[in-house]
Amino acid sequence: MSSQAASPASTPPPLNYLNAHYGIRSWLLTTDHKRIALLYLASVTFFFILGGTFAGLIRIHLLTPRGYLVTPETYNKLFTMHGIVMIFFFLIPSIPAVLGNFLIPMMIGAKDLAFPKLNLLSWYIYNLGALFALFAIINGGVDTGWTFYTPFSSLYSNTSVAPAAIGIFITGFTSILTGLNFVVTIHTMRAPGMTWFRLPIFVWAHYATSVIFILGTPVIAITLLLVALERLFHFGFFNPALGGDPILFQHLFWFYSHPAVYIMILPAMGVVSEIIPTLSRKPLFGYPFVAAASMAIAVIGFFVWAHHMFVAGQSPYSALVFSLLSYMVAIPSAVKVFNWVATLYKGSISYDTPMLYALGFIGLFVVGGLTGLFLACLGVDVHVHDTYFVIAHFHYIMVGGAVMAYMGGLHFWWPKITGRMYPESVARVAAVILFVGFNLTFFPQFILGYLGMPRRYHNYPPEFQVFNVMSTAGASILAVGYILPMIYFIWSMRYGAVAPRNPWPGTGLEWQTPSPPPTENFEKTPVVTWEPYDFYNRPDLGLTGPEPPSPPGSGPALSPAGDD
Amino acid sequence: MIAQSELPLFPRGASSFAGGVDSLFLYLLAVSAFFAGLIFLVILYSFVKYRRRQKMEIGVPIHGNMKLEAAWIAIPSFFALVMFGWGASIYINMRRAPQDTLDIYVVAKQWMWKLQQPDGRREINELHIPAGRNIRLIMASEDVIHDFFVPAFRVKQDVVPGRYTTMWFRATRPGRYRFFCSQYCGTNHAAMGGWVTVMEPAEYQAWLSGSAGEPDTAAAGAKLFQQLACISCHTGLSTGRGPVLNGLFGSKVQLADGRALVVDEAYIRQCILDPKVNIPSGYQPIMPAFQGLVTEEQILDLIAYIKSLPAPGGTAPGAALPEGPRKGAP
Amino acid sequence: MQRTGELFGQFQNLDQQREASSLGMWVFLITEVMFFGGLFLAYTINRSAYPAVFAMASRELDVHLGALNTGVLILSSFTMAMAVWSSQQGRKKQLIAFLIATLVLGGVFLGVKYVEWSAKFHHHLVPGSSFAFPEAHGDVGTIAHAQLFFSLYFGLTGLHALHMIVGVGLLTWLLIHAARGRFTAEYNTPVEICGLYWHFVDIVWIFLFPLLYLIDLHR
Numbered sequence A: 001m002s003s004q005a006a007s008p009a010s011t012p013p014p015l016n017y018l019n020a021h022y023g024i025r026s027w028l029l030t031t032d033h034k035r036i037a038l039l040y041l042a043s044v045t046f047f048f049i050l051g052g053t054f055a056g057l058i059r060i061h062l063l064t065p066r067g068y069l070v071t072p073e074t075y076n077k078l079f080t081m082h083g084i085v086m087i088f089f090f091l092i093p094s095i096p097a098v099l100g101n102f103l104i105p106m107m108i109g110a111k112d113l114a115f116p117k118l119n120l121l122s123w124y125i126y127n128l129g130a131l132f133a134l135f136a137i138i139n140g141g142v143d144t145g146w147t148f149y150t151p152f153s154s155l156y157s158n159t160s161v162a163p164a165a166i167g168i169f170i171t172g173f174t175s176i177l178t179g180l181n182f183v184v185t186i187h188t189m190r191a192p193g194m195t196w197f198r199l200p201i202f203v204w205a206h207y208a209t210s211v212i213f214i215l216g217t218p219v220i221a222i223t224l225l226l227v228a229l230e231r232l233f234h235f236g237f238f239n240p241a242l243g244g245d246p247i248l249f250q251h252l253f254w255f256y257s258h259p260a261v262y263i264m265i266l267p268a269m270g271v272v273s274e275i276i277p278t279l280s281r282k283p284l285f286g287y288p289f290v291a292a293a294s295m296a297i298a299v300i301g302f303f304v305w306a307h308h309m310f311v312a313g314q315s316p317y318s319a320l321v322f323s324l325l326s327y328m329v330a331i332p333s334a335v336k337v338f339n340w341v342a343t344l345y346k347g348s349i350s351y352d353t354p355m356l357y358a359l360g361f362i363g364l365f366v367v368g369g370l371t372g373l374f375l376a377c378l379g380v381d382v383h384v385h386d387t388y389f390v391i392a393h394f395h396y397i398m399v400g401g402a403v404m405a406y407m408g409g410l411h412f413w414w415p416k417i418t419g420r421m422y423p424e425s426v427a428r429v430a431a432v433i434l435f436v437g438f439n440l441t442f443f444p445q446f447i448l449g450y451l452g453m454p455r456r457y458h459n460y461p462p463e464f465q466v467f468n469v470m471s472t473a474g475a476s477i478l479a480v481g482y483i484l485p486m487i488y489f490i491w492s493m494r495y496g497a498v499a500p501r502n503p504w505p506g507t508g509l510e511w512q513t514p515s516p517p518p519t520e521n522f523e524k525t526p527v528v529t530w531e532p533y534d535f536y537n538r539p540d541l542g543l544t545g546p547e548p549p550s551p552p553g554s555g556p557a558l559s560p561a562g563d564d
Numbered sequence B: 001m002i003a004q005s006e007l008p009l010f011p012r013g014a015s016s017f018a019g020g021v022d023s024l025f026l027y028l029l030a031v032s033a034f035f036a037g038l039i040f041l042v043i044l045y046s047f048v049k050y051r052r053r054q055k056m057e058i059g060v061p062i063h064g065n066m067k068l069e070a071a072w073i074a075i076p077s078f079f080a081l082v083m084f085g086w087g088a089s090i091y092i093n094m095r096r097a098p099q100d101t102l103d104i105y106v107v108a109k110q111w112m113w114k115l116q117q118p119d120g121r122r123e124i125n126e127l128h129i130p131a132g133r134n135i136r137l138i139m140a141s142e143d144v145i146h147d148f149f150v151p152a153f154r155v156k157q158d159v160v161p162g163r164y165t166t167m168w169f170r171a172t173r174p175g176r177y178r179f180f181c182s183q184y185c186g187t188n189h190a191a192m193g194g195w196v197t198v199m200e201p202a203e204y205q206a207w208l209s210g211s212a213g214e215p216d217t218a219a220a221g222a223k224l225f226q227q228l229a230c231i232s233c234h235t236g237l238s239t240g241r242g243p244v245l246n247g248l249f250g251s252k253v254q255l256a257d258g259r260a261l262v263v264d265e266a267y268i269r270q271c272i273l274d275p276k277v278n279i280p281s282g283y284q285p286i287m288p289a290f291q292g293l294v295t296e297e298q299i300l301d302l303i304a305y306i307k308s309l310p311a312p313g314g315t316a317p318g319a320a321l322p323e324g325p326r327k328g329a330p
Numbered sequence C: 001m002q003r004t005g006e007l008f009g010q011f012q013n014l015d016q017q018r019e020a021s022s023l024g025m026w027v028f029l030i031t032e033v034m035f036f037g038g039l040f041l042a043y044t045i046n047r048s049a050y051p052a053v054f055a056m057a058s059r060e061l062d063v064h065l066g067a068l069n070t071g072v073l074i075l076s077s078f079t080m081a082m083a084v085w086s087s088q089q090g091r092k093k094q095l096i097a098f099l100i101a102t103l104v105l106g107g108v109f110l111g112v113k114y115v116e117w118s119a120k121f122h123h124h125l126v127p128g129s130s131f132a133f134p135e136a137h138g139d140v141g142t143i144a145h146a147q148l149f150f151s152l153y154f155g156l157t158g159l160h161a162l163h164m165i166v167g168v169g170l171l172t173w174l175l176i177h178a179a180r181g182r183f184t185a186e187y188n189t190p191v192e193i194c195g196l197y198w199h200f201v202d203i204v205w206i207f208l209f210p211l212l213y214l215i216d217l218h219r
Helices: A024-028 A033-061 A072-108 A116-138 A152-156 A161-188 A201-233 A246-280 A287-303 A316-344 A353-376 A378-384 A388-418 A424-451 A462-495 B018-049 B066-095 B201-209 B217-227 B265-273 B296-308 C014-049 C051-058 C063-089 C092-122 C140-179 C189-213
Strands: B102-109 B112-116 B122-124 B126-130 B134-141 B146-150 B155-159 B165-170 B175-181 B194-199 B252-254 B260-262
Touching (some): A033 A072, A033 A116, A072 A246, A161 C014, A201 A246, A201 A287, A201 C014, A201 C140, A246 A287, A287 A316, A316 A378, A316 B066, A353 A388, A353 A424, A353 B018, A353 B066, A388 A462, B102 B146, B102 B296, B126 B201, B134 B146, B134 B155, B194 B201
Antiparallel strands (some): B134 B165, B146 B175, B252 B260
16 A cells, blocks of 8 residues: 555545535536546546547557458548547646646645636536537548648548537637636735745646647637638638648648647646655756746747648758757757656655556656657658658657556546545556556557558558557557556545545645545645755655654755755 | 568668668667666666665655756757758758659549659559669649658658649669558548559660550640640740740749749649749730649640740750641741 | 635635736737637738739728728727726726727627628628639639638638627626626726727737738729
């Protein structure tokens, strides 16, 4: 079981946000950020299962070169809808809407977000967009790829493009409003003493993400709106026969969709930045650098979009600029990885499940990030663009990275959210199964890509079969890795051990509240006097070190090697 | 002659680009493996050495180290610049076709490829080329965006409707190599591939002069020139309403707004489809637009015909005008 | 979260609430800039590709009505600013008067827009199968590029009009609450932030008007 803090576990507090009000109306009309987070949890989990089902069908179909499971039309719809569902309805909301909504007010010492009703509205907007997307799926599906390249999507496709585009357009407002809410909350509602550099990195990460939400999402909104208008009213912006330009679509699309990948990874990095110092019981190495790197990724990320277009026919000189900038955006990510690893050094490392997910994240993110360097490299990208190499790269980041961090975060804050512990031994096994299954699924795809297997192919030459079979086998193991937590999380809500207020323990304000917290989070607004992840100066956590901790605020009694 | 092994791990290279691209790839792989290995080693080491031994213990409170931060910003930046520079030089080479290319015209449409040899012979989903020769593909799409990708040559290029895109390569090794469409283009995107057959130069010549009956595209273009009444303005005389096209291809034309442009395939295509743009100086903007009235293939035929027209007073290879005013000095 | 007076429960005090509301509206306006920005980009690219046709098509628009609308909106921004000032002074009657004035002017704008759009429909200048552009003298390219202009015209003015309609809705809400005496010198944040929104919608039009109507007046 996990380590206990000084205060023993007891029965859940009599009144908390879960039992404060009963009935479906109290949930559907709630303005409590914690309940809204759980509403989002339900929605995104539904879409994760839907998107995962599409992926399963794809992998089964690809067991054989001639592929007999589905028709080509259906296959094309499957990969399109897998992409749309996973990106827009699962990954982009996941950590911000579930963990961000739940934790940010508590982490800064506030009672709620700045605009709670807007928060609830965001969830309803998400569902409205989701309805349009589900309609598109049921109405025969969409077959344009999640990238909607014109003129195929605007003129030639015979599928439900407009409903899907409108659905994504609507759901985009969820991102915009959530980003707005986070930015305003973080700026104006921090508790006394909670200065910017005392904020948990989780908050910094979501602030950076919110900047991208605010600046980027409106651009995809207008882009998809234009595609819908072109299909419905024959506007001609992307139609070469009318003097329009298909490449204009690509520029507009990728201007958002590249920063979108940073929307997906920055919150994940924020989660990892909480788990590693907490479960090593020492400060995050290089805190200011990690905070600055988050902002740098968000900013530089807006200037690299055309690295998706190196073979689209643009000028070679612009390609040079975008390649160089793409290398620049990799540096802050590398800085973060090095700082996390340095945090482990001379730590007191717990083997609990969140740490396993966090370390798994680092391993898989490193592979994904390094293969990004291959793609940023112009000479190599010409060969591997639009092949399985790219697919492997982004799944390493988005699944091996973002989803693992999401799972790690769910485990890490599960006691706070539900007041229960998940079963530790089963969870550790599931984490390892996930890690193994993931690598078996996606590593062979790097090889397939360099060999030349293109993306979005329902058939392939027979010499590619062995790696495809390997990949599908891995996918079946990966599925087990996801199904297990779904089962034991639900199990734990009834039968899990009652969680203490601060199981790990953590130094953040969220751990000062009961597990689960009351609706207003804090009875009175906390006043912050300590630095983040400062286990050395927190006797209230009940920990002992090799040296007895000095009184709070007096600084470390010893000067450890390498300290600044 | 299909290049294939039992379990291929690495594709065979068959173009002058392949060696460079593979070397760069292996360099990237080596650097990545080194740094990933280093990181994983440190993680594993810490994971074991610094595991929690007592329930209540904490770690050593180290906050940071400026020198380390500087080092791990500087060192990756250095490697990044090397990777960027090397990749950029290969890419610039790929994007700049040499002058002496053998030009193949390619038309992509859902879901097939039509590839046209210089002599006009057309192949479908097949491309025969000589080894050791610089080959340039000039590509057009009839409908959506496609992409011509030859893994063995390590090159690809999108084919975008509404313009010409080009790519070049030099095959080094005779053999048969797959090519794929690698920009999703609809239902049968995965079926839209074929084979590039690289032959010894002598074999290629023999293949070219073999099978008769291939349509002569310049002749087809000449027919179109009549049918579409181009000849009514482009009479070949300087008194015609339209510019003289003889010997025009490859020369520089002065535009009405003062700029000068080279008359290449793209310019001729634009003049046919949207003649109001880039009008040559001294001429009225009266040419009708043929957008929607000619296919990409027909445009290629017209270009082949215009290319074949000799300069006034000179002799030229290719077909003469079937009928109409004689070429020659006015 | 409970509300005590005008203070919403998640905030510590009214100052924090005002700061948050104001920052929230500014951030929202930034998203709107990015939203319209995509269309302005499409406009810029297409106009620089086809300047002559854009000028030709622009002459189909009624400059007088456009100028009238510009004047109406600028005036409405003035009345809106006066409304905000009135609320800051605690002058309820004045506030209501200026809100009504702004509403009326907004209505005038939308009415004129309706007239303009009807004329376009009547003259077959809507992109699609019924599009007709006699000035092109049958030239396919010109017709296509003129359609691009009108796609941008309808896209930009349509999106702008939608924002105006939302603005009118906000003003109506403000009017109702002003009549109930909700806004005082101490608490007038909703008036202030709706004012920000209204000014933004006005500024978008200030850009739209010359770009669409004033491309080439002289020929």
